[in-house]
Each structure stands twice: as C-alpha cells, then as structure tokens.
Amino acid sequence: MQTKILTEFVTDPQQHRIETAVSRGAYQAWEKVVREIAPDDLIELVKKSGIRGRGGAGFPAGVKWGFVPRQSPKPKYLCCNADESEPGTCKDRVLLENDPHRVIEGMAICSFAIESHQAFVYIRGEFVLAARRMQAAIDEAYQRGYLGKNIFGSGYDLDMVVHRGGGAYICGEETALLNSLEGDRGVTRIRPPFPAVEGLYGCPTVVNNVETLSALPSIVNRGADWWAQLGTEKSTGTKLFSLSGHVKRPGNYEVEMGYSLKNLIYEKGGGILDDKKLKVVIPGGSSTPMLTPDKIDTPLDFESVVTAGSMLGSGAVIVIHEETCIVWVTELLAHFYAHESCGKCTPCREGTQWMYEILRRIEHGRGTMEDIDTLLDLADNIEGNTICPLGDAAAVPVISSIKQFRDEYIYHIEHKKCLVKSDFRLR
Template sequence: MPEKILFKYIDEPGQDTIKVYMKNGGYTALPKVLKEYTPDQVTDIVKESGLRGRGGAGFPAGVKWSFVPKDSPKPKYLLINADESEPGTFKDRQLLERDPHQLIEGSIIAAYAVQAHTGFIYIRGEFGYGAKQLLRALSEAEEKNFLGKNILGSGYDLTIHLHRGGGAYICGEETALMESIEGRRGLSRVRPPYPAIVGLYGCPTVINNVETLSNVPHIINKGAEWFASMGTRKSTGTKIFSLSGQVKRPGNYELPMGISLRELIYEYGGGIFEDRELKAVIPGGSSTPILTPDKLDVKLDFESVVEAGSMLGSAGVIVMDETTCMVNVAWRLTRFYQHESCGKCTPCREGTYWMLKILERIENGKGESGDVELLLDICNYIEGYTVCPLGDAAVPAVRSTIEHFQEEYDYHIRNKTCMVKGKPVFK
C-alpha cells in the first residue's frame, strides 16, 4: 500500500479527540511554525511543496496565500471551505468527522501565514454530525491554547467560527460562500477583484478546501521536499479519490497523484458491480466530462486528466456500467444544476432550465429531431458566459454524453424509449 498522509490514522478509534490526535504526532507542526518561522516562510514552504487546491480548481495554495497584501490596514480572513456538495465527492466529510484536528491545525497554520485573526469553517448544513465533531474539536483546541489569544505565548491571536450552510451547492463557490457568511443569498460575485484583495466583509481573504488545509501540518513536519516527492512533478502529494457508483468497493481512497484510473477502479474498487461491463466514468465530480473505457489508463493528476479530455476536479470518481442510460445521466445531472443555479446569470438560470425541459421530453418519449443540436447550442451559450463556474459545470454532463453516446439520444428520440434495458433496483 502506498504511503498515506491524511488517512494514516483515520480508522484509529479516538483519532477525532485531541488526546489521540496528539499521541499520533498532532499539534507538533503548530508550535514549530510559531517558534521557528515567519508567516512568509510558512507560505514559501507550502509553495515549494507544490500543494494545489483540492476543492476542484487545483490552484497552488501557497501562491494563493502570497496574494494577500501585507500592507493592508484591513483585517484578513481565512475561510475553510467544508461545503462539500459536488455530486460524487465525499472525502471532506470523512476528514472532518474522523480527523477534525488535522484540519484545525492546518487551518491555524494557514491563518498565521496570512496573518488572519478570524477564520470561518463553512460546513454544509446537512453535515450535522460533522458540525458537532468540529465544534467539539474547536473547543478542545481552545482549551490547549492552540486557538484563542496569544497562542502558545507567541502573541498571535486566532478565533475560528463554525458556520453551517443551508443546503445550497452554489455556496461552495468562493464568492457565494462569502455572500452567505455575510448574511445574503448565495449569489456569486464578479471577479476581479479576487478574494485575496476584496473578500469577506470587503477585506483580504484566503479560502481553502478541507483536504488542502489538512495536508499543511504534514508539509511543515516533514518538509516541502518530502511532499513534492510524491505524486507527479506538477501534481504533488496524495489525493483522496471518492469512488462511487457501480463499483464493488466504493469509498474514499488516498493514493498518490498520478495513479491510473484502471488501478483505482479495478484494484482498489474491486472492479465493476456484479461483474458487468464498464461503460463510462466521471473522473472529477459531476461537473467534469465523462470518460469512456478506452481512457482507463489515464493517470489521475491535474494535467493528465485534462489531456484525456476531462478534469480531475474534486476527484469524485463515478463509475457507470453497461446498464446505465446516458440520457438519464444527463437529465439527472442537469436537474441538479438547474436546481442549484443561483439565478444571477441568465445563461445559467435559463440555459439549465431549457436543457432540463428538453432532456425531460426526450426521457419521456417526446423528443423531437433537432433536440440534440438544440442542447449543444444551449451548451455553447452557457459556457463562458456566466459569472461563476456553475454555468460551465452544467455543460459537460450534456455535451460529453452527446459526444460519446449520441446514438442513445437518437434511439430515445426515434423509438420513444430507452436503448438500455433495466433500471437499477435497490434490494
């Protein structure tokens, strides 16, 4: 088994308590940072490690931190994005439920690096258990003075609030998340200005994903070089792959970046459910284009997945077998984006609505010739014409299923029924 960083102790009973976390080497990076490093040095170490954002975009974390202006008289904020809502992704939930201190320690170090004195963990509203776990962990950390005033005598102060969302996918988008914390409906903001300059309450703000921040204590303890030695040259470290769908052993797998899709599905995931044939895979959460079985040898790192025609995204790998109707997949995911569109940008609000209408009629045997072209046309008018990535994210499910499986659309429209027989049944 390859070396695990984030999941090393995830199955150990009590790892969610500060006692066991510390027994396993936790909260050793924080004192080291406060004693030995300036904030800039911390940022440099994270930059050198090559750590890239695990929320989906893959932006280098240290570089993001370095954008925060040092001479700004305004307070700075750290936002911890735990609004995990990308269909097919369930890694952050496990990290924050089972090893909350790893996240909190990483967050404190990040806050110190950008000199923020207030942080918010924005956790999706449905994660009730996760919220309880984090609240308890935050108060444990406060008791030990890892949080609060004059942390470990360093003169550095930090408060972290836990903020629960209300069931809106869009609030995982960084600017909508800020609107949400500010007590407004979660509508995305136009960028620039970027959050590092004008973020929460109009102040410089850094926002990072749970998995990204959970890596930070380990990078401090073992060094940037050690971290960069794992994975590929441009996608360093490990990645938690959330494997779901029609696969024998679904679950979260922490593996080095660059492992092949085939290894993930067949070696770790045990192969396809009921030994059926593989039909398609979504490699990076529902917002990424599907891949067909001829791409099974693609390496799962940020660059290689793009070369194969998709994106690593949140690494939510959804496996679909031969019994899956691809029109149904497109309909289901479009329903999601239509439901979650915040409504601010016309192309996304109206585009997802019309795509859903068309897909619904194809599904219901009322499709018309020309519907496929119409769908592709709408895709072209959404992509690139919206303020935030939600519009772009709604396109791949439709466009990539047409690209690879247009015969299923045509069959549906011509024969008023599905080309694939049999629906999944829960037993």
C-alpha cells in the first residue's frame, strides 16, 4: 500500500520549485477550498478525517480550529510551528526544505478555515536552508496569486511571513512561540487563556505543526474518509517517523499509524547498528518514556504507545543499543532540558538544573544511593507542577530510566563508573 503521502516527492531535488510542485498537483486543494468549501465545512472535513496534531500532543486539529471564536472582531492568526527542536526529531525539516509548497498550501487551507488573513511560519533559527526555501516558495506563491490579495478572484486575502527563531527549544511550545513571534523573550504563558481565544497579539490564533498542516492538501483532495481509513481508528492517516541512533539505516519514514515499532527498526531501519543487541527505544522524541525490548511489537499509534508505557510524541524513534550507559543518556537529556528551560516557573528552572547536576555527579562516579530517590522525588515535584510541558518532558527521562534501569544506577554509584562504556567514535 502507498504510504508515502506527505513525503511522496521529497526526494525530488526540484520539488521545492513551484513549477514542479504545481505540475504534481500543488495548490489544487487550495483552489478547491477557496472556490468551493465554506470555512465551517472545511473544519468539519478536518474533524472527520480525525487528523491529530503531529507536534507531540496529538490533539485533534479540527477540534482545535473549532475553538477559534468566529464572531470575534479581532484579526485571527495562524502560526505554523516549524520550531522543530525535540531531540531525535527532524521530520518537519524534510518537508520545509523539500516540499515547501505543500506546507504553504496546508497553511493556506487552515487559514481559510479559521478565517485568518495572516499566517506565520515560525522556523527554528538554525534551519537556514528551510527558511530560504520557504521564503522563496512563498514569493513564488504570491507571484502566481496563490497568496496575497483576492486569491482566485474570491476576495479572500492571505499574507504569509517566514519568522526565524533564535535557538530556543521552548519556542516550540505554542505560548512561548507566540511570545517569541511578538518579539518578546520566548517564555511560556499560563493557560487559560488558550491561544485559540487569546493568542498572537491577544487575538485568536491557531498553532499547528508543519506535518499536521502538510497533510491538509491531501485530505482536501482525497477526502476525509480516505485519510480516516488510513492508520488506526483513533490515530488516522500516515505519520513521519524520524528513526535515529543505533540503527543501520536511520532516516525519516512515512508509514501508516499503527505500523509496528519492530518493523520500523528492523525492516525500514535495517536493524541495530553493528548487529548489537537493542537496549532501549525512545519512541516519540527525548521527552517520552523509554521502551525496553519487550515492547518492540508495539504498534506506532497514539493509543498503543501509551498502553506500552510511553507516548508517540513527535514520532522521533531513538534506538539505543547495549553498549550505552543509561546514566550517560539520561544526563545528556537532563542537560538539554536544563539548558532549554525558559526560567519562568520555579520547578522547571531550578529542578531541571538540579537533576542534571545530580546525574552528572553520578555519571562521574560521585553519586550516592540517596541520589536515586532524590532524583525521583525531584522529578515528581516538577512533573505536573510547571506552566508548560517542558518540566514534564525533563522529568520523564529521569523517572523512566530509573524505573527501568535502577540496577544500572546502583552499579554506577557503587563502582563509580559505567556498567557499559558509551564510547562512540567517529567512523
């Protein structure tokens, strides 16, 4: 079965040009939407497709759009979240760089549904090529009248702006993204009010992930039912998985929801690097709990991964083999979250740094047995008590690794060294 939908043309080096993209059907869905579909019907269509947000939380996109108060006299905004920064995740970049017109078309469709006339794509600062490609594509789209004033003679106007981030993982969190886009420090905001009601510049705003938006042209062209029959009942459609780490063929793979983790690693990814033994898999980006090899048969959809004890997250599958120290991995991740905490709320600001420092101590052979329970308790004091999910994200790897590899922590503390040496060299 054809499962390459979003990524169908990404390997074609010409796909980012509008001639190529249009020759393959780009902007047909957009034209159809503008000419034939009322915003309410469009929202219904998307609800019916069952597509859920691909940024990590998995919230149904159509429902999110439905929260935008239609009667509000304020302008409405769409922000495409292209601040892809969750370790392990690099699926959006593929779309942005190689098929920008699909992203633009998806953004346009969403804008039309929520009656927005101004859309922003917030691209992480380091993605220079992606930003250039998106800008060039937007310029082309303006030239061809797909964007700008009076699109397809309908009287509908839409402007689109590329906004580059500045290197801050937190800006992928929607409220921090809005602050950053407004020119403020990218700190998070408390919710409520939710962005759909009071978002960018205090106006109703939808923030959707690149992948979510990129699915829209296909959903419009081929129908909600077609999308809904792909994947599983509750997790519809296809999903991009970034397979990285200790696999033979890392890469971005688009498969139907419900595709098994085992097949992804062994079929698509060709198995574990150097035919070593699998130690652990992080299935949905660095902030999702680790899965041990006994969970290898888990189908990759939102529900099944939760049942297995983790989360689908952004679909970043990080494979880790037997010669890796789990304390080292956890320290690495803890460092990341401490580095990326925005500093607004106490548990995250102080807790992420503290956890990192304890882990560093253990990793360097200076840990104590009490540290293990302290770590668990600190993680517990962070989890659920912060403004945004970054705190939870930081707590997860700590809790998950201690729960599943407590013995390795004990060994580390007792022997003041790793059980297995994570000595990875350039090849």
